[in-house]
Amino acid sequence: MLHCQQELFSLDPDVHYLNCAYKAPLLKSAEEAAKKALIRDRNPFKIQGPDFFEDAKIIRQEFAKLIQTKEENIAIIPSTSYGLASVFKNLKCGPGKHAYCIENDFPSDYLTIKKWCSTQNAELRTLSFPKGIEGDLRESSQIIIDSLNSDTSVLLMSAIHWMTGENYDLKAIGNKCEELGIYFVVDGTQFVGAMPINVEENKIDALICAAYKWLMGPYSTGLAYFHPKLHNGEPIEESWINRKGSENFANLTDYNLEYAEGAGRFNMGQYSNFILLPMLKSGLLQINSWQPKNIQDYCFELGKPLFKCLEKLGIQFESEAKRAHHLFGIPLDESINLDILKNKMAEERLILSFRGNNLRVALHLFNNKEDINALIRVLEASKILD
Ligand SMILES: Cc1ncc(COP(=O)(O)O)c(C=O)c1O
16 A cells, blocks of 8 residues: 655645645645746747647646546646536537536536526436435435436536535446436546546546646646547637647648647647646646555545544444545534634644535545544544533
8 A cells, every 4th residue: 555645745744734625735746847847938949849739748648547548538628617618518408408417516517507507498407315315325326317317418417526525326327328318527626636437437428627636736727538429519719729730830820720639629728838737747647656546545544543533423424335535524513513623623733624514524645644633633622522
């Protein structure tokens, strides 16, 4: 198993940062790449033609490797909302159709599908999962599967729930979508990079990820997978660089109407960003060398004493099969004194986010037992015992 990778980051040693779901800390390798890129910018002539394309190519290759597909299916985007806008611009549905999203999904997802439904005159239905449901991860997934029918045009969902880490059976859901001809659009922002995924096996039509969390990239970068059936779609902008032959700078005004191959037409304008791409490349290379499966295994081991503590304190939590190991919510019911919790967190310099009624815990390879022990102390102090 991997050991703690703290030495690859420059996190403040006096804080317990359990919040990669908010933003990843900067890798030292990404910091070095950014410094080099900034210094190169002093002399713009050092940025040469191939620099517009080479890092982008490596990034598309590395991301393709991570999600188990081909480089040509990948586009570089600035945000989840941008990637979703590109996808939904190309989805159409007939009269009487409806689309599904998941209750309390991230606003960039909900707002995109809501707008799309209103322009398509389609009904938007929201899937929710009754609380206190017994059993394993099939249950929420089964609710999703049982809700889909031949009048469903699109299912948009996050690969795990962004507030609670609830885990879904993407493969079973993807199979059902394929069987019924439903577009399966997945937000992988809180999943990809930390958990293994195979987009083709899961029959995903589009996978959209912001890169500043589990992909260890800088803010304002993201990556998207477009299934070949979307490759003839229309992008949301008409950039010169997304055209065939754009490498030939001398001929740019021979306006080429043909888009770049595969998902290349969905790359954002100025995707070559000379500062951000070297940072994103460092993040992806690092993740592919760690491997998401090893990140899950590390987080699983690290989280064990925390779950023992939750059990001892009588705090409810999702069963092992229903939650991701890198991200999960601790539900904050009336048995937790919130004032004490917040004060103790500040005292311990413990950094986590509150999302809905949950204290959201995000673990990564830069975390260690000390971080978990700090969280345990905070929970023990704030639990009101009967
Ligand atoms: C599930 C999920 N999707 C997307 C985002 C970010 O969205 P955007 O890139 O549109 O800002 C977040 C941020 O927390 C998220 O948790």
